[in-house]
Amino acid sequence: MTAPVIKVITDSVCDVPVDVAARLDITVVPAVVNIGQESYLDDGIQITREEFYRRLPTLRELPTTSACPLGVTQELMAAKAAEADHLILITTPAHLSGIYNTFHVAAEAVAPGRYTLIDSGQITMGMGFLVIAAAEAAAAGADVAAIRAILDQMQPRIHVFGALNTLENLRKSGRIGWAMAITSQLLQIKPLIEVTQGKVTPLARIRTFKRATERLRQLALDLAPLERLAVLHTGNPEGAEALRDSLAAVFPPAQTPVVHVNPALGTHVAARGLGIALVTQSQAN
């Protein structure tokens, strides 16, 4: 008996690099970025992330994101369903986005009884690591139960941290609620945040971005040994590469992807922010 063919489908909030997705045959359903009256698929074609972050500081109104239209989702999913025995669907947390529901409806239509829908509970590469792990396991012939076990085991070891260059966008978007604890009416603050289960927790008020970056590095060092690492940025590739190289002692730079954070998160983080996503090694290792 041959192993069942399992394919992984996710949405673009996971930030899995294009080459990795191609290599592991991961289907990424693009979310929709709305800038003013214009809508673009976050597919790297209609609007690249470089372009998004170039434009972000100049926009009076903050961009919003929404789920991919059901039709497009269904089409992409149907193509994969034709090649696979089973689909693993890993999405942005349901409490943050309609993507989970869209995936559910689409999967019911094109692959009823042949899919497993998973709320990742994470965003950006925190979610991306789950997607990659699932695809790697599937390629290695793991079954659905084994894949689920891998994801459950990885979930608590995922950490996502960010250093914001400005609180401007959070003020604009009215999401100052969680930011209140970290903001200052008087002093310039470069906040350090943690993203867990899609929720943002303020970690520290820091006065300079350099020091905030240093703290990101320190967080990674403190959590080492690491199983996986990615460096995140919102239109700050030089800063991201420097951060990646400065972490060479805990993780090989060649295996550390540097990724543009998706617009859904980036719109709040604002341009020129930096972050890290990592998975710590499990105790067994």
Next chain:
Amino acid sequence: MTEQTTTQPQHLTLDGQQLKGLLLAGMAWLEQHYQIVNQLNVFPVPDGDTGINMLLTMQSAWAEIAELEDTHVGQIMRKFARGAVNGSRGNSGVILSQIWRGFSVALREREILDAQAFAEACQTGVKFAYDAAPKPAREGTILTVVREASEVVQECVENERDLTAIMARFVEQANDALIRTPDMLPVLKEAGVVDSGGQGLTYIFEGMLRRLRGESLEAEMEKSASVVPVRKPAPVMSAAEFGHPYDVQLLLRGQELDVAKIRAAIEAMGDSAIVTSDGESTVKIHVHVYDPGRPISYASRLGVVGDVVVENMYEQYLENVGAGPLAEPPPAPAVELTPEDVAVLAIAPGDGLARIFYEQGAARLVSGGQTMNPSTEEIFAALQEIPSEKIVILPNNSNVILAAQQAARKARDKTVAIVPSKNIPQGISAMLFYANAHMNEDQRHDMDTIVRGMRESLDLVLSGEVTTAVRSVHMDGVRAKAGQLIGLLEDRLVVAGDDLAQVTSDLVGAVDADEYELVTLYYGADVDGIKARALGEVLESTYGDLSFEVIYGGQPHYHFLLSVE
């Protein structure tokens, strides 16, 4: 009781009331001379004046015994020392109070004071002074003066019973040691002064000696009013009071531009002139003028003019009147604390600075700092008002650290730690660590972690200041006249000049821009906010690699405090 002769009356013993008279005479003689002591600052900046600090310490001590009719020397000295400790302010005031505490311990059981008792008191006083001083003890200070004087007393008490003669030797040796303080401390030598605390102590014992000799306590010098007015910003300035309304910035490109000549011409047009260049082809010009056309047409005669920005600052000022810092409610704490929480008590001058400390979670502010050092008692009272049992004190001034330590020792029912911030930027840096720890449920009760982190935060910032020189000085290779503006970075004199914007800009120029990212300018009570912010924008364009933040500090005397990080 001994007979008084006309020239050198002998005193073999003194009772409590006579000792009281001596202490009063010491205070009075210091009062005659405290301004001289004030002027012995190493740095020509208005700061914690040693003379006034020691005098206030003496006055607080005197208030405890003024009404006492006790003749018991030990009783008088005990209360005097207690008053000195409670009222001690500034490092010299604290050390002085410890000398008196040593006296009181040595004399506790003494009905009367004789030569032997005085010698013991001196010895114990020296011990207490050294114990209180920062370690390692620095020679060339009040410590050296009191120690050497006491050593002479120990020697001569072997065969001398007359307190007048012994006191004369004390004062003689104190003066001798005082004159040698510049040889022991290079900073004194460079500033061309003797140690101020040592001088204050010498005056006190000179006054006591004069009393023993029956000499006059009226100094032969002219006394002048000494009250330092605290400057407040004017409510609304008229256009005339405001001065040059137009802020003009432009970029001049040309061939072989003579920057010095252009700077002189621009400076002659108005104030806040800043002229900088990168070589000879581009010159950046900024100036505040009445006629914005003048700098522009001047520059256009020399080359190509671009990036012209003209702003009417007076109009902006009028728009902002009422919305400025004065219209805001007085600073108040922003956090509620439980007894388990670690709390912060900060010492800071100025309502703007107080507001920053409160916003970052300070439980209580004691007003003071550079020029007005709070007393041990004021700090102690504030400690008592804080509901927490664990308190960190941020003195924010090196001359407040000892008084803070003394207050901490007094507050026996609380755990008090001093994080020795020497200036406001260090204090705010430490305060941010506290703010972060306070957000964290695991850390907010953890005194050790918070104190360690706050201490480590002190060194994250450089501190600078722009103020007016209180005397002429030549130090660190810079010459400044009294009344000129001076800029200091990390206690090093960097620049002197007559224009606030240029001096501030040159001071920022001394910062290694590769090393640092952010310069925060806290503007003082006498600086207009619009002009301060305009200066911030100019600096931002002058020093492209640094970013600038301009915040109202409200501190007196210091036009700008700079934090570089």
